[in-house]
Amino acid sequence: MKIEKICIVGGGTAGWMTAAGLAHRLQNSNIKIDLIESNQIGTVGVGEATLPHIRFFNNTLGINEASFMKETKATFKMGIEFCDWGKLGDRYIHPFGDFGMPINGIEFYHYWNKLRLSGDTSHLGEYSYPVVAAQLGKFRRPDTDSSKIESTFGYAYQFDAGLYAKFLRRHAEKIGVLRTEGKVIHINCNNENGFIESVKLENETVISADLFIDCSGFRGLLIEQALKTGYDDWSKWLPCNRAIAVACETRGKSLPYTRATARKSGWQWRIPLQHRTGNGHVYWNEFISDDEAAHQLTNTLEGPALTEPKQLYFKTGKRRVMWNKNVVAIGLSAGFLEPLESTSIYLIQEGITALIELFPDKTFPKSDMVEYNQRMDLHYERVRDFLLLHYVATQRDDSEMWNHFRNLKFPESLQDRIDSWLGRGYIARYEFGAFLPPSWVAVMNGQNLNPKAYDLRVNSSSSLEITQKVKSLSASINHAVQNTPDHQSFIELIGASINGTT
Numbered sequence: 001m002k003i004e005k006i007c008i009v010g011g012g013t014a015g016w017m018t019a020a021g022l023a024h025r026l027q028n029s030n031i032k033i034d035l036i037e038s039n040q041i042g043t044v045g046v047g048e049a050t051l052p053h054i055r056f057f058n059n060t061l062g063i064n065e066a067s068f069m070k071e072t073k074a075t076f077k078m079g080i081e082f083c084d085w086g087k088l089g090d091r092y093i094h095p096f097g098d099f100g101m102p103i104n105g106i107e108f109y110h111y112w113n114k115l116r117l118s119g120d121t122s123h124l125g126e127y128s129y130p131v132v133a134a135q136l137g138k139f140r141r142p143d144t145d146s147s148k149i150e151s152t153f154g155y156a157y158q159f160d161a162g163l164y165a166k167f168l169r170r171h172a173e174k175i176g177v178l179r180t181e182g183k184v185i186h187i188n189c190n191n192e193n194g195f196i197e198s199v200k201l202e203n204e205t206v207i208s209a210d211l212f213i214d215c216s217g218f219r220g221l222l223i224e225q226a227l228k229t230g231y232d233d234w235s236k237w238l239p240c241n242r243a244i245a246v247a248c249e250t251r252g253k254s255l256p257y258t259r260a261t262a263r264k265s266g267w268q269w270r271i272p273l274q275h276r277t278g279n280g281h282v283y284w285n286e287f288i289s290d291d292e293a294a295h296q297l298t299n300t301l302e303g304p305a306l307t308e309p310k311q312l313y314f315k316t317g318k319r320r321v322m323w324n325k326n327v328v329a330i331g332l333s334a335g336f337l338e339p340l341e342s343t344s345i346y347l348i349q350e351g352i353t354a355l356i357e358l359f360p361d362k363t364f365p366k367s368d369m370v371e372y373n374q375r376m377d378l379h380y381e382r383v384r385d386f387l388l389l390h391y392v393a394t395q396r397d398d399s400e401m402w403n404h405f406r407n408l409k410f411p412e413s414l415q416d417r418i419d420s421w422l423g424r425g426y427i428a429r430y431e432f433g434a435f436l437p438p439s440w441v442a443v444m445n446g447q448n449l450n451p452k453a454y455d456l457r458v459n460s461s462s463s464l465e466i467t468q469k470v471k472s473l474s475a476s477i478n479h480a481v482q483n484t485p486d487h488q489s490f491i492e493l494i495g496a497s498i499n500g501t502t
């Protein structure tokens with residue numbers, strides 16, 4: 001009953017990540033993997049910022065970091081800077097890492113919270129090595145010695161997603177994935193159980209398989225158009241439904257972070273790559289026209305535009321189930337959550353990881369499907385809550401959109417988390433979910449949600465001990481950052497620069 005053939009429909013980031021991931025993990029299992037993609041249709045053409053998890057994906061495939069960065073024109077990313085979210089003029093970085101280092105086994109932010117309540121006015125970000133380094137445009141890889149402050153962070157990349165798909169394609173083809181160019185025009189389902197048996201291309205080629213992976217993008221060719229799985233619409237919470245993207249020339253120093261600036265009817269991204277800067281305006285069309293959104297974007301570019309503005313339409317939410325019969329949806333076909341925290345590629349990766357772990361046989365056991373769907377639901381729901389936090393933790397009252405969010409009733413799961421933070425600065429750790437407590441702390445703190453009390457565990461250290469530790473932490477961060485190279489120099493140092501090769 002072993003699966004003998006897998007067919008992946010779609011060759012965007014999701015399709016090629018899935019192909020490379022499955023081919024690598026299922027090597028020597030004698031399973032044939034076909035991937036169908038259509039140049040005529042193309043890919044969504046955005047998706048440049050990532051989370052640190054991508055490093056584990058690349059490492060598993062044995063990808064060399066410097067050559068990957070060179071080929072995808074990538075920069076390093078230590079976090080995301082949020083501008084104007086809490087109040088106009090506010091600015092904070094959500095770092096991929098910790099604030100300080102634990103004292104007596106308790107997270108540093110609890111101590112800082114106690115100091116804040118007793119009148120200390122320092123910012124939490126001052127105690128984060130990745131925040132201070134990123135702000136100064138510096139980067140190095142994390143130290144492997146966990147006693148050092150330079151070990152307290154992770155990092156991701158900002159890259160050209162189209163080039164990443166091409167890079168993975170070469171990798172996947174080398175390990176046996178067979179690519180077919182063509183447009184799927186018909187899907188054949190079994191009359192009795194509704195399972196997909198084969199797909200037919202425009203040129204009459206028929207490709208059959210036991211397991212189909214739908215990586216066809218927003219259209220959800222197999223999971224929705226063929227299987228009518230249904231979509232959980234989350235736009236009542238995350239109503240932004242359009243985006244305009246445009247690349248421009250970079251001005252100034254190469255920064256190791258993405259920026260997300262809140263606007264009156266949405267927000268704008270800035271993603272610096274080695275050869276250009278990606279920009280986009282995500283907005284809610286109820287409050288702004290497409291023309292005005294494009295105008296606002298193009299008016300705030302730091303350098304001349306390099307591409308024509310590209311318009312995108314979406315509806316936030318997720319497929320009711322992501323594994324239905326013999327189809328697993330991965331990527332945009334599985335759902336979409338706006339790119340505020342660069343989570344889509346991470347969700348692709350989680351889909352691949354869960355599929356490999358729960359890899360079925362031809363009987364498609366219900367238990368595997370249920371487990372997969374529950375796990376992916378949790379991932380999507382937790383990302384949704386985290387994104388929504390940015391919108392609802394606001395004091396802005398300068399536009400209809402912000403007034404809407406200040407009065408929004410949001411999911412209980414998010415309310416509980418906010419309440420527990422406001423109570424004593426506590427954030428529970430999830431088993432499944434992209435974001436660890438420091439990420440939640442970064443956003444809540446950065447957007448002015450201040451706990452009323454502190455965690456009593458910190459009283460086990462005397463005030464003198466806390467003050468001394470905080471002082472020495474500041475000194476070690478300043479010292480470490482001084483010794484951290486500039487981001488651009490580090491890219492050159494490791495042989496990942498595209499200079500001279502463009």
Ligand SMILES: Cc1cc2nc3c(=O)[nH]c(=O)nc-3n(C[C@H](O)[C@H](O)[C@H](O)COP(=O)(O)OP(=O)(O)OC[C@H]3O[C@@H](n4cnc5c(N)ncnc54)[C@H](O)[C@@H]3O)c2cc1C
Pocket residue numbers: 009010011012013014015036037038039041042043044045046047048049050161182183184185215216217218219221243245280312314330331332333339342343344345346
């Ligand atoms: C505005 C915006 C910004 C984003 N920013 C980020 C970001 O910063 N970070 C991040 O992680 N993610 C981001 N994303 C999400 C990211 O773009 C996607 O998750 C990623 O590109 C994967 O897309 P995909 O492969 O699922 O779909 P697509 O790129 O749309 O690929 C679909 C594939 O299916 C093929 N196909 C479709 N129909 C057929 C057919 N009939 N026959 C044959 N082939 C077919 C197409 O040819 C294509 O190869 C963003 C998305 C949007 C909309």
